[in-house]
Amino acid sequence: MGSDDHFDRYFVFGIPEDDLSERAFNSALEQLGAGQVGGELEAFVARIRQDTQRMARRVHHRRDQGGRLPSRELLQVLADNFGQLESDSEMGGLLTPERSAEVVAGDLLADVQVPEVADVLERMASTPDGARLACAAFHHLNKEADTVEPAASTGKYRDAERRLGHRIRGHLAPAGSRPAADLSPEEIRLIWGWWHTDPWGAREWIGQRLDEGVWxxxxxxxxxxxxxxxxxxxxxxxxxxxxxxxxxxxxxxxxxxxxxxxxxxxxxxxxxxxxxxxxxxxxxxxxx
Structure with missing residues (x-):
């Protein structure tokens, strides 16, 4: 009672019929962290897809209160479901479910130990949708490296940049053999995500397409x-x-x-x- 999370859930928007109880929420996080399968976790994942912003606020609240979260596992759940988010936009269309997922993913990635970041991002980026979320989360974490004309990175996240770029290169391989005019909106978002995370890799790959006359x-x-x-x-x-x-x-x-x-x-x-x-x-x- 009295928390932003409680006010948001029960006074601003009302209690949804299928609201995930606090007990079920806790059980889902425990199951996720332990690598177990259970009804609470299944309900949690369904809510991530169907009510993304509300679930993101609950995760934010737990994190802000110092509660333990299985950050790496949560990031993977978000990545696996990023292309299937169904909830309506909020705040007059400004807060989309995708944007909400990107923000919470960036905060969760900040809780991951530096040596583990590359592994986490590489797993997240196993699908094109997951790669887009991984780029957004990494950009949030590594904003200081995002300049308009960046220098070659030698920082602590260089391995993460390289491995994430390798994943993106694979996802864009089909697009790289088609005319540039046929690039889909999803592929364009992936290219810009690459720009934000491994700009020199993106520049090299685009240059090859142009040099070869494909684009x-x-x-x-x-x-x-x-x-x-x-x-x-x-x-x-x-x-x-x-x-x-x-x-x-x-x-x-x-x-x-x-x-x-x-x-x-x-x-x-x-x-x-x-x-x-x-x-x-x-x-x-x-x-x-």
């Missing part, structure tokens, strides 16, 4: 920075630098020059993207 720069740009709404949103300086890093500055500038000088074949969004990027790259001589 072309402009279709790749329109997928990495897809059209969402009209009127089109301006590309900001940070996005421009990230794209220049992943694609290569010289390659990007050459592409922008080519299309800016012959814009008649471009679609409306392609033209907007070329002009917007050119302004930030300082190659748009015609801009005011």
């Amino acid at each position: 072309d720069v402009l279709p790749l740009l329109t997928r990495l920075r897809p059209e969402r709404t009209a009127p089109f949103r301006e590309v900001d300086a940070e996005e421009t630098e990230a794209l220049a890093f992943l694609i290569g500055s010289q390659r990007l500038d050459t592409e922008l020059d080519k299309h800016r000088n012959s814009p008649e074949h471009l679609g409306p969004y392609e033209d907007h993207l070329v002009r917007s990027l050119s302004r930030h790259r300082g190659t748009d001589d015609a801009s005011p």
Whole structure:
């Protein structure tokens, strides 16, 4: 009584008919930590999928109160179910179940001992959906390494970056043999997750696709920075630098020059993207 968790669960949203009791919640965590199978754990996993935000708040509350949590096992449960989250968004659509899972996963990963982080992330990333969650959790843990044009990492998490990048490379292998225009939204999110965790690995892999002629720069740009709404949103300086890093500055500038000088074949969004990027790259001589 009196806790944020209790108020959230019983006063703000009301008690759901299938609410997981505190006793069942505790039993599920014990079963998970012991590697056992039980009805409480099955109910817990079902609630993770069906009521993600509420369950994430319960885990956060337990952690904030200093309660013991099987962090590694919880991370794996979240990774295994990340692509199957069904609960509705909250806070006017701002808090999606995926975002809620990413936040709690980042906090749980911070509780894992440094030598174990690489193993935990590698297991989480055994599926493409799990890899996306692993990237988000690792980004939360290792934010200091996330700069627009990062240096080669030599830090304590380098092994984790390498092994997570290896997993992502495997998941993206089919996409790497198709045209860039065919990249799915899930594959694009995985590429950006790779950028946040092992940027040099992502840059090298993308460069190989471009060098081999499997991908072309402009279709790749329109997928990495897809059209969402009209009127089109301006590309900001940070996005421009990230794209220049992943694609290569010289390659990007050459592409922008080519299309800016012959814009008649471009679609409306392609033209907007070329002009917007050119302004930030300082190659748009015609801009005011």
